[in-house]
Amino acid sequence: MSNHDEAAAVRPLTLAWVSRHLEVGERVVRTETLRGGITAEMRRLTIGTRGGGTRDLVLRTFVDTEHAEDCLNREAGALILLAGTGVPAPGLVAVDPTAARCEYPSLLMTHLEGRTVLDDEGLESRVPCLARQLVEIHALRPAERPREYVALTTADTFVTPKGADAAAWAAAIDVIRRPAPPYEGRFLHRDFHPGNVLFDASSSSPAAARITGVVDWAATSWGPADLDVAHCSTNLALLHGPAWGLRFAEAYEEAGGVLAATASERLYWRVRDGLAFSEEVRLVSQPWREAGRAELTTRVVEERLDAYVIALMDALG
Structure with missing residues (x-):
């Protein structure tokens, strides 16, 4: 696995947890820190597929665990609810709200195309x-x-x-x-x-x-x-x-x-x-x-x- 930057590295237990939720023959080949988050660490994970292609997932990790369980349970519930509604939200892949398997409470979801736009133009x-x-x-x-x-x-x-x-x-x-x-x-x-x-x-x-x-x-x-x-x-x-x-x-x-x-x-x-x-x-x-x-x-x-x-x-x- 190669990192886009050192801070993007996924912790060992969390990486193992992510790997258990991939398809057979898939692996994390690249990680990248996503900027802009305030309450949690956000990482884009590039997954190498069996056919030689790639797909992306997003990993959300709460290092400050005070409200992590409540936040992740609510987000997981919301993503399940939103599936199929027409509201363009990520799909839930897995969640570990109490850090039972990860170093910190984490949620894994699908990656959405697009970007945030904060400019005045447009x-x-x-x-x-x-x-x-x-x-x-x-x-x-x-x-x-x-x-x-x-x-x-x-x-x-x-x-x-x-x-x-x-x-x-x-x-x-x-x-x-x-x-x-x-x-x-x-x-x-x-x-x-x-x-x-x-x-x-x-x-x-x-x-x-x-x-x-x-x-x-x-x-x-x-x-x-x-x-x-x-x-x-x-x-x-x-x-x-x-x-x-x-x-x-x-x-x-x-x-x-x-x-x-x-x-x-x-x-x-x-x-x-x-x-x-x-x-x-x-x-x-x-x-x-x-x-x-x-x-x-x-x-x-x-x-x-x-x-x-x-x-x-x-x-x-």
Whole structure:
């Protein structure tokens, strides 16, 4: 086996576990680290087949094992559910959520063609694609629902960015002190954003954007559609500017999605997600820089978050 880089090497027990789930005569011939992951190590495994060809799998490994079992069980369940639904998700090959056979909790899945696209160019075409895809996800009605969503951010855990608009943030904080609005439950990805969506890499025109896959289903939940829309909106606002955060909600409704009935209810979910980012700006901005968006320093992202919170309060407050 040859490694694309030293960090891509698969640990011995895990490699043996992977090998047990290959076809007879197959073996791992190459490994490559996939960038962009925050909570887990991601590796692309090239498998040599009996006929002399190759195919690819993806190995997801949680070195920080605190929430690994829950995340991997949920992701495995989601991938089983999504098989045959038309939502372009990986197929489950094997899972070891308790590291019974691997060095660390791991999941092996099929590899999807395509690439993440975080550039500003072509955004006008990608945003409607993202919205349509999310509407399709929310339309799923599984026989067994995933667990209810969890919102970790509270009015006492947010971090106000340096130089932020004090009045706008104080008003936003007051919004999430209120009880959560009633909602009609939907199947949620719960981490839907451009970094977890693959687009056709062969397309030569940004206007011909086509989604080839949606990945990272470890946070799958049941809850309000507004929550998934809010999360993607915040990511778009920080990647491309506040106007795109506002635009995504419009695109979602244009695609047939249904959001909360009142402005105050919509504001609640969007502000809650925006404030959640205040606690992890440094964490989420680093993978963007590694992916080529070098201008998205922690400070720049903080400024965009402040501008987005102001925009939300002006538009819906």
